[in-house]
Amino acid sequence: MNIVVGVTGGIAAYKSVHLVRLLTKAGHDVTVVPTEDALRFVGTPTWEAISRHPVTTSVHDDVAKVRHVALGQAADLVIVAPATANTIASMAAGLASDLLGTTLLATLAPVVIAPAMHTEMWRHPATQANIATLRSRGVHLVGPAEGELAGGDTGPGRMSEPEEIVEQALAVLAPQDLAGLRVAISAGGTREPIDPVRFLGNRSSGRQGAALAAEAAARGADVVLVAAHVDAEVLAAAEHSSIRVRRVGTAAELSTAMKDAAATADAVIMAAAVADYRPAEVAEHKLTKEQGVLTRIDLVENEDVVAALAAARAGGRAPEGQIIVAFAAETLTDAGERRERARRKRERKGVDLLAVNLADAEHGFEQADNAVEIIGDGGGVVGEASGAKREVARAIWRAVIDMR
Numbered sequence: 001m002n003i004v005v006g007v008t009g010g011i012a013a014y015k016s017v018h019l020v021r022l023l024t025k026a027g028h029d030v031t032v033v034p035t036e037d038a039l040r041f042v043g044t045p046t047w048e049a050i051s052r053h054p055v056t057t058s059v060h061d062d063v064a065k066v067r068h069v070a071l072g073q074a075a076d077l078v079i080v081a082p083a084t085a086n087t088i089a090s091m092a093a094g095l096a097s098d099l100l101g102t103t104l105l106a107t108l109a110p111v112v113i114a115p116a117m118h119t120e121m122w123r124h125p126a127t128q129a130n131i132a133t134l135r136s137r138g139v140h141l142v143g144p145a146e147g148e149l150a151g152g153d154t155g156p157g158r159m160s161e162p163e164e165i166v167e168q169a170l171a172v173l174a175p176q177d178l179a180g181l182r183v184a185i186s187a188g189g190t191r192e193p194i195d196p197v198r199f200l201g202n203r204s205s206g207r208q209g210a211a212l213a214a215e216a217a218a219r220g221a222d223v224v225l226v227a228a229h230v231d232a233e234v235l236a237a238a239e240h241s242s243i244r245v246r247r248v249g250t251a252a253e254l255s256t257a258m259k260d261a262a263a264t265a266d267a268v269i270m271a272a273a274v275a276d277y278r279p280a281e282v283a284e285h286k287l288t289k290e291q292g293v294l295t296r297i298d299l300v301e302n303e304d305v306v307a308a309l310a311a312a313r314a315g316g317r318a319p320e321g322q323i324i325v326a327f328a329a330e331t332l333t334d335a336g337e338r339r340e341r342a343r344r345k346r347e348r349k350g351v352d353l354l355a356v357n358l359a360d361a362e363h364g365f366e367q368a369d370n371a372v373e374i375i376g377d378g379g380g381v382v383g384e385a386s387g388a389k390r391e392v393a394r395a396i397w398r399a400v401i402d403m404r
């Protein structure tokens, strides 16, 4: 998404550095438009470095590209954080004295502001009248929060935390079509210990599961994300007050956590890569070359978690109407063969939807992008998507909603 972040002249401008980081990390294209006063708090190089776009306050730069309207026209969302009393007044009056002002007038995108100022300034009738004007025009407010303000006072006026601003701003754009639904999602790859330092694992990063969780939460769902060895960096994309993360290690731990979450879930998505086998014995101490035992590992089969969840549902141990989605990563390059295998797998596992993805150098494991076909009732293709994993997540949720 194209997001413009307007930054105005308050101390909280430093917090917006983190806000921009959160947005870019989540894959959004962010252009920062500071006011002249904002640059007294945080300078141009910082904004350019974290957004990777040129930054200016003026309508007179890049005139050939009509930047003063182009930014607003191209934006999917505009966030002003912090929003000073002065900028709030300018917005209410419709002033276009700088690049932020013209961008705000030229945009048809939703506008979200995060006010920050001293309590007296916030409570002043002029500010409150301006806020009422902006609200009546459909501007969304996040905060201000109560708490310690610059200068040591406390009261309402503190800018909301960046995480909360991101969450609420993105929720403005997302349809709330999963509101009230409880969902359980598994992500990442399990590791089956051989000894205290070695394991059998796979290359799943958890990105697709994290994207599914983030998309569901943005659309109003309550999410349990069962994460097997997912990096903190990847989990950061799924930071949301409606997502509870349960970390697990082995297939057995994942199974327990998923069964627990699925018992009350309206939708279950198994995006994790779960080991089919585990070493029959786990050595108590590190195995050494000298022992000569590392050339052969005896394996025993793990439980088929997806099939177990489907069986629990069939046995009435799940909410009425629960939808179960499984994933299949295939290396077969022939799309027809891949689809056929996916159809058989869907039948065998007893799930409603099966998202089959090609795992190659550009797609699937450890990659930012994915490409899936979604197999549904009667083995038909009910959806497909390729591109960013968040895009793929949208297609999967669309298929789940259609099915419900």
Ligand SMILES: Cc1cc2nc3c(=O)[nH]c(=O)nc-3n(C[C@H](O)[C@H](O)[C@H](O)COP(=O)(O)O)c2cc1C
Binding pocket: 007, 008, 009, 010, 011, 012, 035, 036, 037, 038, 083, 084, 085, 086, 087, 088, 116, 117, 118, 121, 150
């Ligand atoms: C140290 C300092 C902190 C300030 N913090 C705020 C603030 O949090 N909120 C606010 O509305 N104004 C604050 N101001 C005043 C604004 O910087 C001033 O009103 C300025 O004209 C805002 O311009 P802008 O809205 O174009 O960025 C602060 C000023 C200073 C010197």
